[in-house]
Amino acid sequence: MHIALIMAHPDDADIYCGGSIAAWRSMGATVTILIATDGSKGGDFDPEELAQLRSKEATAAAKVLDANLIQLNFPDGELSQSEEFASRLTTEILHLQPNLLVAHAPNDYHADHRAVSAGALIAASFRAPLLWVDPMMGNDFLPNYYVDITPFQDQKEQAILCHTSQGPEHFVEMSRVQGHFRSAQCGQLEGFAEAFRHDPIHPFADIRSLIPPAPPLQPVVVKSPTKNASPKPT
Ligand SMILES: [Zn+2]
Numbered sequence: 371m372h373i374a375l376i377m378a379h380p381d382d383a384d385i386y387c388g389g390s391i392a393a394w395r396s397m398g399a400t401v402t403i404l405i406a407t408d409g410s411k412g413g414d415f416d417p418e419e420l421a422q423l424r425s426k427e428a429t430a431a432a433k434v435l436d437a438n439l440i441q442l443n444f445p446d447g448e449l450s451q452s453e454e455f456a457s458r459l460t461t462e463i464l465h466l467q468p469n470l471l472v473a474h475a476p477n478d479y480h481a482d483h484r485a486v487s488a489g490a491l492i493a494a495s496f497r498a499p500l501l502w503v504d505p506m507m508g509n510d511f512l513p514n515y516y517v518d519i520t521p522f523q524d525q526k527e528q529a530i531l532c533h534t535s536q537g538p539e540h541f542v543e544m545s546r547v548q549g550h551f552r553s554a555q556c557g558q559l560e561g562f563a564e565a566f567r568h569d570p571i572h573p574f575a576d577i578r579s580l581i582p583p584a585p586p587l588q589p590v591v592v593k594s595p596t597k598n599a600s601p602k603p604t
Pocket of ligand 1: 378483
């Protein structure tokens, strides 16, 4: 099984789905991360130096997650929903032939992310099913797949922390909050989960065989009051 992710910026894959990448790797899947931009606008640095630094950070993070990395180096902050960009992504996908393509959601808050989403939709076509990642804090996103990343949260955090130029501690904290929330939606308050959405399209109606396990199901048990329980004060 080969999973390909198209993400806009050098730290996106680790922040949005680093736990699931580790889960896919634990299933024996090959994972390839494509980074669309050079990340040169992500801070108050010389853009060229920052692009070089972020490339090294992304390489280190991919090593933590044991994933392949392809950097397309489009200018940061300038991705457009253009034919040229979609065509480049299509060329990459034709070469990689993934079983599943993962990309930013169409309603993501960041314009670069939305451009990736539009390009990924064209690149995926009938070639592979497309899975949207949960946007930052899950605004206006209704997941239909959840991955239990509890065993991989530490690894995810190590990958995020490779992006030293980005103040990564902030993103570790955000990932914990969102991971707990998505896990809690599945009834597991203590765990971590990442959430995704797949909109079924012919011939990719059911993609469960490509997704790592969800948090374990547990019934909601309503305990009956014990016979000798002391009465509640009124
Ligand atoms: Zn981004």
